[in-house]
Amino acid sequence: xxxxxxxxxxxxxxxxxxxxxxxxxxxxxxxxxxxxxxxxxxxxxxxxxxxxxxxxxxxxxxxxxxxxxxxxxxxxxxxxxxxxxxxxxxxxxxxxxxxxxxxxxxxxxxxxxxxxxxxxxxxxxxxxxxxxxxxxxxxxxxxxxxxxxxxxxxxxxxxxxxxxxxxxxxxxxxxxxxxxxxxxxxxxxxxxxxxxxxxxxxxxxxxxxxxxxxxxxxxxxxxxxxxxxxxxxxxxxxxxxxxxxxxxxxxxxxxxxxxxxxxxxxxxxxxxxxxxxxxxxxxxxxxxxxxxxxxxxxxxxxxxxxxxxxxxxxxxxxxxxxxxxxxxxxxxxxxxxxxxxxxxxxxxxxxxxxxxxxxxxxxxxxxxxxxxxxxxxxxxxxxxxxxxxxxxxxxxxxxxxxxxxxxxxxxxxxxxxxxxxxxxxxxxxxxxxxxxxxxxxxxxxxxxxxxxxxxxxxxxxxxxxxxxxxxxxxxxxxxxxxxxxxxxxxxxxxxxxxxxxxxxxxxxxxxxxxxxxxxxxxxxxxxxxxxxxxxxxxxxxxxxxxxxxxxxxxxxxxxxxxxxxxxxxxxxxxxxxx
Amino acid sequence: xxxxxxxxxxxxxxxxxxxxxxxxxxxxxxxxxxxxxxxxxxxxxxxxxxxxxxxxxxxxxxxxxxxxxxxxxxxxxxxxxxxxxxxxxxxxxxxxxxxxxxxxxxxxxxxxxxxxxxxxxxxxxxxxxxxxxxxxxxxxxxxxxxxxxxxxxxxxxxxxxxx
Ligand SMILES: Cc1cc2nc3c(=O)[nH]c(=O)nc-3n(C[C@H](O)[C@H](O)[C@H](O)COP(=O)(O)OP(=O)(O)OC[C@H]3O[C@@H](n4cnc5c(N)ncnc54)[C@H](O)[C@@H]3O)c2cc1C
Ligand SMILES: Cc1ncc(C[n+]2csc(CCOP(=O)(O)OP(=O)(O)O)c2C)c(N)n1
Ligand SMILES: [Mg+2]
Numbered sequence: 001x002x003x004x005x006x007x008x009x010x011x012x013x014x015x016x017x018x019x020x021x022x023x024x025x026x027x028x029x030x031x032x033x034x035x036x037x038x039x040x041x042x043x044x045x046x047x048x049x050x051x052x053x054x055x056x057x058x059x060x061x062x063x064x065x066x067x068x069x070x071x072x073x074x075x076x077x078x079x080x081x082x083x084x085x086x087x088x089x090x091x092x093x094x095x096x097x098x099x100x101x102x103x104x105x106x107x108x109x110x111x112x113x114x115x116x117x118x119x120x121x122x123x124x125x126x127x128x129x130x131x132x133x134x135x136x137x138x139x140x141x142x143x144x145x146x147x148x149x150x151x152x153x154x155x156x157x158x159x160x161x162x163x164x165x166x167x168x169x170x171x172x173x174x175x176x177x178x179x180x181x182x183x184x185x186x187x188x189x190x191x192x193x194x195x196x197x198x199x200x201x202x203x204x205x206x207x208x209x210x211x212x213x214x215x216x217x218x219x220x221x222x223x224x225x226x227x228x229x230x231x232x233x234x235x236x237x238x239x240x241x242x243x244x245x246x247x248x249x250x251x252x253x254x255x256x257x258x259x260x261x262x263x264x265x266x267x268x269x270x271x272x273x274x275x276x277x278x279x280x281x282x283x284x285x286x287x288x289x290x291x292x293x294x295x296x297x298x299x300x301x302x303x304x305x306x307x308x309x310x311x312x313x314x315x316x317x318x319x320x321x322x323x324x325x326x327x328x329x330x331x332x333x334x335x336x337x338x339x340x341x342x343x344x345x346x347x348x349x350x351x352x353x354x355x356x357x358x359x360x361x362x363x364x365x366x367x368x369x370x371x372x373x374x375x376x377x378x379x380x381x382x383x384x385x386x387x388x389x390x391x392x393x394x395x396x397x398x399x400x401x402x403x404x405x406x407x408x409x410x411x412x413x414x415x416x417x418x419x420x421x422x423x424x425x426x427x428x429x430x431x432x433x434x435x436x437x438x439x440x441x442x443x444x445x446x447x448x449x450x451x452x453x454x455x456x457x458x459x460x461x462x463x464x465x466x467x468x469x470x471x472x473x474x475x476x477x478x479x480x481x482x483x484x485x486x487x488x489x490x491x492x493x494x495x496x497x498x499x500x501x502x503x504x505x506x507x508x509x510x511x512x513x514x515x516x517x518x519x520x521x522x523x524x525x526x527x528x529x530x531x532x533x534x535x536x537x538x539x540x541x542x543x544x545x546x547x548x549x550x551x552x553x554x555x556x557x558x559x560x561x562x563x564x565x566x567x568x569x570x571x572x573x574x575x576x577x578x
Numbered sequence: 579x580x581x582x583x584x585x586x587x588x589x590x591x592x593x594x595x596x597x598x599x600x601x602x603x604x605x606x607x608x609x610x611x612x613x614x615x616x617x618x619x620x621x622x623x624x625x626x627x628x629x630x631x632x633x634x635x636x637x638x639x640x641x642x643x644x645x646x647x648x649x650x651x652x653x654x655x656x657x658x659x660x661x662x663x664x665x666x667x668x669x670x671x672x673x674x675x676x677x678x679x680x681x682x683x684x685x686x687x688x689x690x691x692x693x694x695x696x697x698x699x700x701x702x703x704x705x706x707x708x709x710x711x712x713x714x715x716x717x718x719x720x721x722x723x724x725x726x727x728x729x730x731x732x733x734x735x736x737x738x739x740x741x
């Protein structure tokens with residue numbers, strides 16, 4: 001058998017696992033591993049400018065491809081810098097393997113230079129973690145890490161490796177395990193057929209059904225099946241922020257996003273529904289509003305691969321534990337062979353009702369923002385970019401108002417096109433994520449929708465874009481404020497803008513982009529918006545920073561009334577409430 | 579409701595901290611916790627007492643099951659079971675007190691496992707309730723030091739928790 005050092009073993013095991021890309025940043029404890037990377041060819045390493053960037057880039061890569069994102073960092077500050085990105089991946093159930101260097105085994109616990117207890121620090125935000133004790137364990141640990149990260153409910157896995165374990169002087173026999181046996185980990189597969197049969201009966205009896213689909217449908221490659229099911233039944237579909245693209249956004253059965261900034265028709269339909277089919281969605285508090293006022297008349301079918309997601313906040317009437325793929329295909333089989341049909345006249349009435357809601361306050365039936373002012377409205381910027389990119393771009397986002405405008409106004413027809421931090425809401429996610437997406441999809445338009453606040457949280461990655469020639473578009477909806485914070489302060493704190501504005505301190509983003517070797521475009525006047533956007537998007541071989549000055553007073557609507565509101569209680573504008 | 583949850587988990591470093599961490603992270607409370615390897619050295623058996631309504635307990639068991647190190651678990655309180663806890667207590671015992679204490683120990687089927695001229699060290703095993711009752715019977719003034727092992731338990735009858 002071949003003899004390899006721990007460092008070489010690690011790299012070889014990653015290759016054997018099919019990894020061809022790592023995002024990382026070197027440092028003392030990881031240097032043996034970095035040397036092993038230097039001496040091989042199969043894996044490309046992307047040097048970011050901050051470890052947080054590495055995690056978000058690997059995350060974006062994963063979300064856009066379905067593959068496991070891989071990160072390599074050093075001990076101490078390298079590891080702690082990765083924490084935010086690990087938590088981001090954890091909250092959105094993204095498969096990721098993070099390898100961190102650690103101080104040598106015999107120094108652990110001595111407050112050694114750059115020592116942090118990475119397994120301890122990351123414990124609440126990982127699906128699992130390993131502290132490698134000796135080099136012989138490496139192949140099996142790597143195999144397990146990828147298996148755990150990518151199966152069941154996906155999530156990040158940390159492998160912490162003390163420096164002595166990767167010492168080039170010590171060599172051991174290498175063999176990559178073909179199979180794994182883990183008695184303590186068996187992810188759910190097929191759903192219970194009896195439950196599925198009950199679910200079909202309930203679905204077919206529905207008079208006011210809604211399909212509520214989330215990130216699990218995107219992650220679990222269930223979008224095709226979900227679309228087939230919804231079209232076959234002709235039932236309305238709403239997606240969570242994480243589920244956008246799980247059902248085609250431009251289809252007439254799509255009600256838009258639901259929840260805190262969901263559409264009037266999606267939230268109102270949910271509230272009045274008699275049957276809700278929840279698929280790969282976790283009844284997040286940004287969706288349900290006040291739990292005991294949630295959808296009072298609805299019977300709930302809940303499909304999720306993680307039993308702990310079911311009946312966590314909202315009790316399911318028919319729980320089904322299984323993957324979206326297996327459960328939805330079984331449902332479709334049953335539907336196809338069933339004599340029963342949906343109650344057509346009830347469904348027609350239901351659609352009539354929904355169409356009426358759409359007419360009244362829908363954001364897709366008429367613009368619900370100013371169209372006659374001099375200011376550029378953020379919504380129209382997103383619409384314009386949607387048109388220019390023909391709805392086919394990969395859109396990453398940061399966190400804030402711009403994120404909500406992108407979610408509402410860019411209609412995603414395909415899964416894995418909308419890439420944002422929903423569960424943790426991590427400002428700084430957008431740019432590095434866009435770089436990860438661009439590496440995976442070099443021929444596609446990749447747009448990072450951001451705000452002048454968020455972009456400054458990982459702006460250093462502009463340099464990574466330069467080094468690896470990753471021409472993405474950065475679309476900054478510049479409202480000169482931490483807009484989402486400001487909106488809450490205006491709505492709930494009588495307009496006391498405590499630390500949500502920057503007092504003339506914003507950088508000149510055009511110059512900043514140029515300093516990194518990119519192009520910068522500033523758009524301030526409404527009449528130049530379309531032309532300048534077209535020009536910017538015509539440039540395919542450069543990173544372009546498009547700094548659009550939008551109406552700083554604009555709020556995101558609808559916005560659910562909190563606290564104590566139900567799904568249907570919404571602000572529709574600054575003055576109008578349901 | 580008070581529940582006794584018994585967990586079989588991989589005897590791996592860090593496994594215990596994941597269980598304990600889960601409880602603090604999710605705001606569940608632990609009344610007591612005991613853990614030791616089983617006859618199979620690769621497995622540990624952990625018993626914990628927690629308090630919560632049915633919904634909470636369902637989440638507790640689901641989230642415990644989600645931990646990769648957890649192989650199997652059972653809520654012992656769902657069926658008939660045997661519950662034991664070990665109590666060691668140092669009690670002041672001199673003069674007439676000596677007999678009095680001795681009598682209480684006998685009533686509770688405890689044993690005196692160490693003596694000096696002024697005190698006894700008493701060992702009692704039983705349910706948590708029984709130990710509470712024993713301590714109460716001793717009366718506060720005689721107690722010098724108390725140590726309890728935390729509850730461990732096992733199902734009655736042929737049912738076993740094993741891999
Ligand atoms: C500023 C801001 C505003 C927000 N506003 C909203 C809003 O208005 N509306 C909204 O919806 N969200 C909003 N969010 C996001 C929100 O916080 C949650 O992240 C989101 O609602 C969760 O989406 P989800 O339910 O689809 O769950 P996800 O986090 O995507 O979880 C997926 C679920 O699917 C399951 N799953 C995974 N894979 C599979 C599989 N293969 N088979 C079966 N099940 C699987 C998982 O176990 C999990 O339960 C907002 C976030 C921010 C930052
Ligand atoms: C790392 C981090 N810190 C703080 C917040 C809280 N927060 C949410 S939105 C927001 C404002 C974002 O400002 P900007 O990026 O300019 O977006 P805008 O809302 O103005 O569109 C803040 C501070 C967060 N989500 N993430
Ligand atoms: Mg802003």
